[in-house]
Amino acid sequence: MKNIFIDDLEFELMIDYEQIQKRIRLIGIDINLKYEDKHPVFVGVLNGCFMFMADLMKQVHIPCEMSFVKLASYSGTDQGDIHELIGVGMSLEGRHVVIVEDVVDSGRSLVHTIEALERLGVASISVATLLLKPECLLYSFDNIMYVGFEIEKEFVVGYGLDYNGQCRNLQNIYKNIPRT
Ligand code: IMP
Ligand code: MG
Secondary structure, X not given: XXXXXXXXXXXXXXXXXXXXHHHHHHHHHHHHHHOOOOOOEXXXXXXXXXXXXXXXXXXXXXXXXXXXXXXXXXXXXXOOOEEEEEOOOXXXXXXXXXXXXXXXXXXXXXXXXXXXXXXOOOOEEEEEEEXXXXXXXXXXXXXXXXXXXXXXXXOEEEOOEOEOOEOOOOOOEEEEOOOO
16 A cells, blocks of 8 residues: 655555444444433534544444534633534434544543533433544543544544545545654
């Protein structure tokens, strides 16, 4: 498999599509068991989640609904920045929510997503993330239940993840090769 170049960076293959699908099938099995009677709502956080969400949902065979959101932030007053979810499009009050993320890096955006969902009165929240960078986490979470792959502190693209808006369309995941 050839390395790819985006602007000034070089990337090499890290996780291929087949490995991703295998992992997603296992996550699907877990979710089908855990949420069998819960009629969950899967909330995908755009843009990065779109491929993972699509493939994950094909492995979910229980009654469920889904929604796609964006995390919007704007400058607040004394309390600092305000974060809200745009595009929810349905009432989530009393619902069991599974947040679907492409990657959790520092965890900052996940914290804001969780807080925003809590303000909407959800019954429970768990998180399914394709990638997790444990070394980069600045917060601790007790609800990241489903993780595709734990990766090192490295920058990756493909399968929904971008660099400068590019490469979201790639089937495989590629990692940046640091320059020596
Ligand atoms: P956070 O630090 O966990 O809040 O992650 C913030 C956002 O940075 C993620 O939702 C991604 O959009 C982006 N991000 C973090 N790590 C990567 C990466 O390795 N590749 C592409 N985007 C990333
Ligand atoms: Mg994301």
